[in-house]
Amino acid sequence: MQTNEESIATVSWRRRASVWLGIGINPASISVGGGLAARLALSELIWILPLGALLLTVLCAGQGYIGYRRRERLSQIASSTFGSKWGAGLLNLLMAIGMVGWGGFQGGVSGASAAQLFHLPGWAGALLMVGVLFVFSELGVNRWAALAWVTTGAAIALTIFALLAVDLTPTVDVTSPMVNSGSGPPMLSLFLPWIWVMGTTVSYATLFSLRNPDFTWDMASASDLFKANLFLFFPLLFGMSAGVLLYRATGNWNIADVLTQAQSASLGHIFLMVSVISPLISGWYSGALALSSLTSLTPRQGTILISSFSFILAATRFDQLFLPFLGVLGASLTPALITILVVHLLPSRPQAAEALTAWLVGATVAILFQLQGQSIHVFAGAMASIITLLILQVVSYFRLT
Numbered sequence: 001m002q003t004n005e006e007s008i009a010t011v012s013w014r015r016r017a018s019v020w021l022g023i024g025i026n027p028a029s030i031s032v033g034g035g036l037a038a039r040l041a042l043s044e045l046i047w048i049l050p051l052g053a054l055l056l057t058v059l060c061a062g063q064g065y066i067g068y069r070r071r072e073r074l075s076q077i078a079s080s081t082f083g084s085k086w087g088a089g090l091l092n093l094l095m096a097i098g099m100v101g102w103g104g105f106q107g108g109v110s111g112a113s114a115a116q117l118f119h120l121p122g123w124a125g126a127l128l129m130v131g132v133l134f135v136f137s138e139l140g141v142n143r144w145a146a147l148a149w150v151t152t153g154a155a156i157a158l159t160i161f162a163l164l165a166v167d168l169t170p171t172v173d174v175t176s177p178m179v180n181s182g183s184g185p186p187m188l189s190l191f192l193p194w195i196w197v198m199g200t201t202v203s204y205a206t207l208f209s210l211r212n213p214d215f216t217w218d219m220a221s222a223s224d225l226f227k228a229n230l231f232l233f234f235p236l237l238f239g240m241s242a243g244v245l246l247y248r249a250t251g252n253w254n255i256a257d258v259l260t261q262a263q264s265a266s267l268g269h270i271f272l273m274v275s276v277i278s279p280l281i282s283g284w285y286s287g288a289l290a291l292s293s294l295t296s297l298t299p300r301q302g303t304i305l306i307s308s309f310s311f312i313l314a315a316t317r318f319d320q321l322f323l324p325f326l327g328v329l330g331a332s333l334t335p336a337l338i339t340i341l342v343v344h345l346l347p348s349r350p351q352a353a354e355a356l357t358a359w360l361v362g363a364t365v366a367i368l369f370q371l372q373g374q375s376i377h378v379f380a381g382a383m384a385s386i387i388t389l390l391i392l393q394v395v396s397y398f399r400l401t
Contacts, residue, residue, distance in 0.1 A: 013224040016215050017231045020060075021152040022278025023208045024235030027109045027255045028102075028322070030159060032204045033243025034253025035323045040193050045244055048194050052201030053237045059202065060209045061229040063337060066344050067213020068225050074213045074286070075293035081340050082359065083352030091210075091336055091359075092290035098207045098329055099287025100306055103130075104313025105322050106280040109256040111314045113269035116260060126314035129273065134307050137281045138300075152235070154274035159242045161268045162258060170248040192375055199378030201240075203330025205232075210337050211286035254320060284310075330378040331370045335362025335385040342386055350393055358389035 023029075036045060066077060074095070078088035107130050115125030202209070216225050247253050259268040288302030297305065318325075339359045343350055350358075366381025374380070 010218050010220040011224075012220050013228040016219070017228045018149045018152055018278060019215050019282050020228050020231040021149075021235055022155070022282060023205055024232045025152065025155045025159065025239040026106075026275050026279045027155075027158070027272055028105060028279065029204065029236055029239030030162070030243040030246065030255045031109075031253050031319075031322055032200065032326070033240030034247035034255075035243075036197055036200060036240065037244040037247040038253060040197065042244065042248065044193050045197070048197040049201075049240055049244075050237060051194065052198040053233050053240070055198050056201050056205055056209065056236070057229055057233045059337065059341070060205065060212050060232060061226060062341050063209050064212035064216035064225050064229060065222065066340065067217040068219050068222060070213075071217055072213060073217050073289060074211050075289055077213055077340065079293075081343050081352065082336075082356045087352060087356040089294055091333075092294050094332060094336075095207065095210065095290040096287045096294070096302075096306065098333065099283045099290070100309040100313065101318070101325050101329070102207065102283045103280055103287075103306060103310025104318035105325070106276040106283075106319075107133075107310050107314030108317050108319030109254070110273045110276045110280075112256040112317065112319070113259065113272045117266055117269045117273070122317065123315040126311055129276070130307055130311040130314060133277060133280055133284075134303065136277060137284055137303055137307075151275055151277035154271045155239070156235075158255070158268060158271035158275050159239060161271055162246055162255060163242055165268060166246065166249050166258065168245055168249045195379055196375035199330060199334075199376065200326065201236075202334055203326045203378055205236075206329050206333045206337060207283070207286075210333060210340075214286045214289060215282075254322075256319065280310075327370055327377075331366035331381060332363050334378050335359050335366060335381045338362065338382040339385045339389060342389055346389075346393065348393070350389060351396070354389060354392040354396065357392065358385045361385060361388045 033049075036049070040048070067073065070077065070080075072080075075088065075092055078091045082088050082091060107126050110129040111126030112122060113125070114120065114128050115122045118125070118128075120128070216228070219225050219228070243253060243255075246255070246258055250258050252258050256272065259272065284303050284306050285299075287306045288297075288299040291297050291302035291305065292299050295302075336359045339355055339362065342358075343355050362381040362383075362385030364381075365384035366377045369377035369380045
């Protein structure tokens, strides 16, 4: 009899690493860097950005390893962790909604570039980009993952072009932290900038961290998995750092809007349009898998549905609401990611109801903190999930004994 391992047609890191590259450097990571620079001084970001990128890479690798070891995609891991009924369904629904939001961002910035380049109405530019990218998605995961190497090259070219196209002389100077510290103790206030940057960086790729198993479950070895994850750290750090410099020079964190002000903007728009292929299509892929686990839709039908809603958001320039969108994602889904990781670290597997309770408690805490303007909402939610899960485990232990 064949084992599960033997029956899988495995792939090497070379076939998939472009997916991590595409998440690491693209218009969104540049925008995140600009958004961080709007609230923190450069002297602080120099030290904090690498820590945020490292933390995110570790979380991605950990979640990806769970998928590799169990030979399961996210939908299967969600079912075994939170229960196959509405627990996993809620996670998959939020994943699908998040993928629509990501599609709205990527389609919005690329659609704006297409509209500028071809002198089209904004909605027509968005329709052009979404339509073309849907055709690319039909190539299948391994084929468009190979194509994504080209898009990553375009993202690097976009970043370099943007840095060369604008005068990098700082016009915006953030000299002190603008992170809301609330009424917390002085020692906590000292570390708030660090906590906020790392939380924002994790929020940027919470969806990708969660869906990492969709790209690692069939990898040939653990070393292949970790090699692929290394392609996230340095590109992400490069993209966010470029966003910091661009914001300080232009006062704008949205790369599409920065390009409209630059000389020879047409070349930059071309780079931007190509650079969104990998992050957008990989998002549709995971979103379609999430939808297919929720409904009777096939992955192709799910992709059509998600891309249609992505177009609606893109046509209305959802990309300009990108940073608030990240805040919502971080608050609702980072506790789910942390819960999955902790569940698989514990010596005895918690019951699905316990894991689900831990996630929902953490998400509630994070959302409440966010509504109060607290910059530690992501970490507060993560800690609440961990503490809740451990308490429930202790209660279960004494109940059984």
